[in-house]
Amino acid sequence: MKKILKKLYNKTSVGRILIQKVIDLNVFYWTRIAADQRVIKRVYKESFGRPIDLENPKTLNEKINWLKLNDRTSLHTMCADKYAVRAYIEKNIGSEYLVPLLIHTQDPTKITKKNLPDSPCIIKTNHDSGGGYFVINKEEIDIFKIQSDLKIRLEKNYAHNITREWQYKNIPPLIIVESLLQTKEGAIPMDYKLHCFNGKVRMIQVDIGRGTKDHYRNWYSIDWKREPYKWSSKKENGKYTDPANFEVPAPKTLTKMIELSKVLAKPFCYVRVDWYDVDGKLYFGELTFHHDSGFAPILPSEWDLALGSELLLAKTQSQ
Incomplete structure (x- = not known):
């Protein structure tokens, strides 16, 4: 059957149109209509080759997916918002850990070469997951392409996909421009992601x-x-991003990272706190509540179970 459909798609224009319509409807169903739990069960089985146990989750990835469905608060939404989280950081650990904010706007046409700083910066949106546009020299960028891309990104709701990360659903879309962090040598600084279980840093x-x-x-x-x-x-x-066969030295700010991460992680069952160390100066990156959406295997697999046993699922209330 697959061979027949493939032949119809590749050899006839009518077949291509009809099959593409079916594909589009299938994508629409799984991203916009299907219940969150059903989608998570399907994607988890595709990723791990076995059903997920949401009634009695044991592995770390099972518990991360359980949290997606059961741990939904307005604070999660605020902290997933790359703009609104700045207020959370300022209140709890201080504004000195924030990357300088240069522009924030809902209008892509406001992102122009005239408005951008002469110094390196990064352009991104606040409501999705992923990188931004690195600007080293604003005279060398295609500003119209960036504006077009930003318009598309602003219209997307990151909660409407197969990851089912609810916290992105109610974030008002915004464009933000921040200073681009660079070391004295002009390199992008190393980033450190501290995974916190029940308010304590477990691994980095x-x-x-x-x-x-x-x-x-x-x-x-x-x-x-x-x-x-x-x-x-x-x-x-x-x-895959497997471990390197060489070591990375511990950052000089490690102790401070751990202390501050505990403060930021206190209200949450599980959260990943991201940091940048720029020549010994510490900057906050972001808060992530579902690392790789809970769909990336931990190998050897017994460690998915071992780490899961360390994460205690507190009673939560969805909103």
């Missing part, structure tokens, strides 16, 4: 060479010893 993720074919991901304990598992993401080239 270090991504090396992000955005390149040599993107590695090392895992460390809070006393900077290599963890015995990997929790990798798929790269654009089809390979």
